[in-house]
Amino acid sequence: MTLQEVCCQRIQELCDERNISMNKLSILCGMTQSTLSNITSGRSKNPTVSTIKKICDGMDITLAEFFDYEPFNELDQEIK
Structure with a gap:
């Protein structure tokens, strides 16, 4: 999964929750x-x-709350 895909997924999830x-x-x-x-x-x-x-x-959340999402931790390193 790419960073862009995870961002999309996170936005959708937050919208669904709210x-x-x-x-x-x-x-x-x-x-x-x-x-x-x-x-x-x-x-x-x-x-x-x-x-x-x-x-x-x-959404009245912080950037930290946005990125506190497990799929962000599972992304591969882009620069090797």
Whole structure:
């Protein structure tokens, strides 16, 4: 699994836990629905930390809470 895939999975999981639609999340985090859709569908291959921070702010969680997710720990090292 790639970093981008894990980020998408994490966003989806957090939305499901909170019963938040992608449309509602886009409003909460102040980004367009198309931008959020590009991230969660995989069309945006490398979301920036500042974009992830906006999503976290919209969900009222910290970056640490976002990345405190076991699949992030299972990613292969990208630079060897």
